[in-house]
Amino acid sequence: MIFLIYTAILFVFSYLTCDYLIPKIRTLMISKKIAAQPDHRSSHDVPTPNLGGIAFYVVLMISFYLIASAKFFGIDNANPVYEASNLIVALIPGLTILFIVGLKDDIIALAPISKLLAQIISAALFVFHYSKSINNLYGFMGIEDINPILAGAIAVFILVAVINALNLIDGIDGLAATVSIIMFSTFGFAFFTISHTFLFSICLVMVGVLLAYLRYNLSSTQKIFMGDTGSMVLGFMLGVMAISFLSLDPTDLAKMPIRAENLPIVTGAILIIPFFDTVRVFIVRISKKKNPFKPDRSHIHHIIIDKFSISHRRASFVLGVSNFLVIILISLLAVSSNNWILLTLFICLLLLFTLFFFLINKTGWFVKIKRRNSKQQKMNARSSKISS
Structure with a gap:
C-alpha cells in the first residue's frame, strides 16, 4: 500500500508539473517570437514553439530529489542507497550538457558535429561515473565476459546512438513521445519485477512527463x-535505461523469466522503431551519396504519411503499436528460445520491415491507394457542402 501511494505521488507530480510548465513555456516563446519555422520538410504551416523539452529537464531534476527520498516513504529499495545517489550524480552532468546544447540548437541552429561532440562528452561522463557497465553478455553470440575498456566504449556508443535515434524520429506529432512511453513503460515493468525501485521510479516519471507533453x-x-x-534529454534517459538493463547482475536476471543470453535482443526489440529508422535512413542517404546527417523526408513516418495520406496521430499510433507488438513477440520467445534462433527471427523481422518500406516506395499499388483515398476525401467534402 505504501509503495502504491509512493508511485501515485511520483506519477501525479511528474504529470501535473509538466502540464503546468508547458503552457507557460509556450506563452513565453510566443511573446518572445521564438518558434520553429516551417520548411520543405515540415508538416506544420505556421511557426510553432519548440522548447517543450525544458519541462522534461526541470521535472527530472526535481524528481531526482523525490526519488532519492523514497526511504522517507518507508520504501525498501533493492538498490543500495549509494548506487541510487551515484546514478543521480552520474546523470546530472550529461543531462545538463545536452539540455544546454539542445536549447541553443532550438534557438540558433548548431552544426551536427557540435551536437555529436556534446553527446559523446555527456555519454562518456555518465559511463565513467556510473558504477555499472556491460561487462557480461551471458552467452549472447557465444560472448561472456567483456574487456572493461571495450564495455565502456559500447556503453558510450549505445548512449550516443539512442540520443540520435530519438532525435531523428521526432519528425511528426506524437511519434517520439508515443514510442518513448512504450519503451519507458517496458523498461519500468522490467525493473519493477526485479524490485529496482530507483530505476522503476525514473521510468514512471518519464511516462508521466510524456503523457502531459503529448496532450499539447x-x-x-x-x-x-x-x-x-527534449529529444536529446529523452534519448539520453532511454540510453541510460538500456545500459542499466544490459548490465543487470546475475541475481537480478534470475528473477526475470527471459533467458540471460537473450537480453541484448530484447533490448533491441524495445528500441526497434527508432533504431530501425535511423539505420535505414543512414543507409538510404549514403547509397544516394548524400550526407547521412542532412535532413530529408526519407524517414519511415514520412513515408507512411506521404504514401497512405494519413494523419500524424494515425501514423504515430501505427508505429507505436508496431513497437509494442515486437516487444511482446520477442519477449515471449526470449523465455525459452535459443539465442541463435531468436537472433535469426529478429533479423528476419528487420528484413520484413525493410522489404515493406521498400515496396511502399517502389510499387505503384500504394500510389493508387493514395490517389483513391484523396479522391474519396474530395467526394466526401463535396457531399458535405451540398448537404449543408
Whole structure:
C-alpha cells in the first residue's frame, strides 16, 4: 500500500508539473517570437514553439530529489542507497550538457558535429561515473565476459546512438513521445519485477512527463514541440535505461523469466522503431551519396504519411503499436528460445520491415491507394457542402 501511494505521488507530480510548465513555456516563446519555422520538410504551416523539452529537464531534476527520498516513504529499495545517489550524480552532468546544447540548437541552429561532440562528452561522463557497465553478455553470440575498456566504449556508443535515434524520429506529432512511453513503460515493468525501485521510479516519471507533453503536442490550438532540447534529454534517459538493463547482475536476471543470453535482443526489440529508422535512413542517404546527417523526408513516418495520406496521430499510433507488438513477440520467445534462433527471427523481422518500406516506395499499388483515398476525401467534402 505504501509503495502504491509512493508511485501515485511520483506519477501525479511528474504529470501535473509538466502540464503546468508547458503552457507557460509556450506563452513565453510566443511573446518572445521564438518558434520553429516551417520548411520543405515540415508538416506544420505556421511557426510553432519548440522548447517543450525544458519541462522534461526541470521535472527530472526535481524528481531526482523525490526519488532519492523514497526511504522517507518507508520504501525498501533493492538498490543500495549509494548506487541510487551515484546514478543521480552520474546523470546530472550529461543531462545538463545536452539540455544546454539542445536549447541553443532550438534557438540558433548548431552544426551536427557540435551536437555529436556534446553527446559523446555527456555519454562518456555518465559511463565513467556510473558504477555499472556491460561487462557480461551471458552467452549472447557465444560472448561472456567483456574487456572493461571495450564495455565502456559500447556503453558510450549505445548512449550516443539512442540520443540520435530519438532525435531523428521526432519528425511528426506524437511519434517520439508515443514510442518513448512504450519503451519507458517496458523498461519500468522490467525493473519493477526485479524490485529496482530507483530505476522503476525514473521510468514512471518519464511516462508521466510524456503523457502531459503529448496532450499539447497533439493539440490543434496549443501545439508545442519538444525540440532538440527534449529529444536529446529523452534519448539520453532511454540510453541510460538500456545500459542499466544490459548490465543487470546475475541475481537480478534470475528473477526475470527471459533467458540471460537473450537480453541484448530484447533490448533491441524495445528500441526497434527508432533504431530501425535511423539505420535505414543512414543507409538510404549514403547509397544516394548524400550526407547521412542532412535532413530529408526519407524517414519511415514520412513515408507512411506521404504514401497512405494519413494523419500524424494515425501514423504515430501505427508505429507505436508496431513497437509494442515486437516487444511482446520477442519477449515471449526470449523465455525459452535459443539465442541463435531468436537472433535469426529478429533479423528476419528487420528484413520484413525493410522489404515493406521498400515496396511502399517502389510499387505503384500504394500510389493508387493514395490517389483513391484523396479522391474519396474530395467526394466526401463535396457531399458535405451540398448537404449543408
